[in-house]
Amino acid sequence: MAVMVLLAVIILPLVFRSGRSRDAELQIEDGSGQVTSENGQAAPTEDDPDPLDAPVVPAVGRFRSHVVQDGETLAQVAGELGVSTEHVMASNRLLSGSQLRPGQTVYATDEGLVHTIQAGQTLSDISKSYNAIPLARLMEANGLRADSTIFAGDRILIPGVSTSFWRHAVSLARGQAVRFIWPMEGPVRSEFGWRDHPVFGVWHHHDGIDIDVPEGTAVHAAASGKVFFYGEQPGYGNLLIIEHADGFYSFYGHLLRATVSVGQFVEMGQTVAQSGNTGDSTGPHLHFEIRNREYPVDPRLYLPSS
Numbered sequence: 001m002a003v004m005v006l007l008a009v010i011i012l013p014l015v016f017r018s019g020r021s022r023d024a025e026l027q028i029e030d031g032s033g034q035v036t037s038e039n040g041q042a043a044p045t046e047d048d049p050d051p052l053d054a055p056v057v058p059a060v061g062r063f064r065s066h067v068v069q070d071g072e073t074l075a076q077v078a079g080e081l082g083v084s085t086e087h088v089m090a091s092n093r094l095l096s097g098s099q100l101r102p103g104q105t106v107y108a109t110d111e112g113l114v115h116t117i118q119a120g121q122t123l124s125d126i127s128k129s130y131n132a133i134p135l136a137r138l139m140e141a142n143g144l145r146a147d148s149t150i151f152a153g154d155r156i157l158i159p160g161v162s163t164s165f166w167r168h169a170v171s172l173a174r175g176q177a178v179r180f181i182w183p184m185e186g187p188v189r190s191e192f193g194w195r196d197h198p199v200f201g202v203w204h205h206h207d208g209i210d211i212d213v214p215e216g217t218a219v220h221a222a223a224s225g226k227v228f229f230y231g232e233q234p235g236y237g238n239l240l241i242i243e244h245a246d247g248f249y250s251f252y253g254h255l256l257r258a259t260v261s262v263g264q265f266v267e268m269g270q271t272v273a274q275s276g277n278t279g280d281s282t283g284p285h286l287h288f289e290i291r292n293r294e295y296p297v298d299p300r301l302y303l304p305s306s
Contacts, residue, residue, distance in 0.1 A: 063107050063114055070102040081108040090166035095173040112159040118224055119152040125265035129165060130158050168220050169269030174304040180222040181268060182303055183288050186213040192298040199280045207296035208289030215256055215284040219273040221266045222250045230258045237279025240272060253287035254279050
């Protein structure tokens with residue numbers, strides 16, 4: 001059975017990896033994919049210039065901040081900071097203006113966007129999330145060197161960027177502060193639960209939902225996390241699995257191709273694949289699952305309501 005094969009090969013051998021906190025250093029990768037050691041040291045090469053020669057320009061001093069007052073709206077906060085509401089939402093990871101709370105500090109900048117580093121995220125991951133902004137430019141903009149250390153919760157500047165994956169997150173959250181967003185827009189043609197299999201005609205449990213979209217439609221990460229698996233699986237065809245916090249996983253099946261790689265940290269709303277028609281499928285669509293560890297749950301319990 002396809003699901004049992006998948007569980008045996010992928011889910012059961014999980015080694016649950018906890019994200020790094022401020023008490024633990026995050027790794028920094030250079031442009032060649034080299035990863036620094038735990039203390040941030042990278043092995044120098046003959047062709048590399050001495051990173052210590054580069055001037056350090058901390059980004060934090062280039063951020064503006066505003067403390068939300070009782071009754072302030074998103075538009076008013078944006079006005080106080082002199083930026084758009086989209087900028088405020090992207091720089092502060094807001095899915096809805098309703099998430100603003102009195103006393104909350106929000107950030108903005110004239111030089112790009114503000115990014116809050118997530119647990120388990122490297123500079124290389126961040127570079128890829130923002131449309132492959134050059135890693136060297138990212139380091140220079142934030143005064144980072146080869147011996148620098150970054151921490152989860154730190155804010156860095158994404159230079160020269162005015163829009164990002166977050167606009168997809170906001171749109172697919174449908175104005176609601178949710179744990180998971182929709183991976184794409186489209187009609188759901190098959191729900192979670194028992195049904196007649198559309199290919200084999202047998203009574204079986206459908207572990208996710210099927211979203212009817214043309215082949216090649218962009219698939220977005222339903223929540224931030226690390227790419228756990230990508231490959232062909234019986235029934236699913238090309239399958240992408242993202243590991244999220246608290247033991248949750250999201251599955252994206254019947255894909256044409258993935259646009260991310262195993263081990264990469266991806267952001268909520270980031271494009272991770274293109275929908276397809278691979279595996280046991282009657283036509284182009286996305287099969288989408290949410291699992292609590294190895295147990296499938298009804299995605300509609302976590303997704304924004306219509």
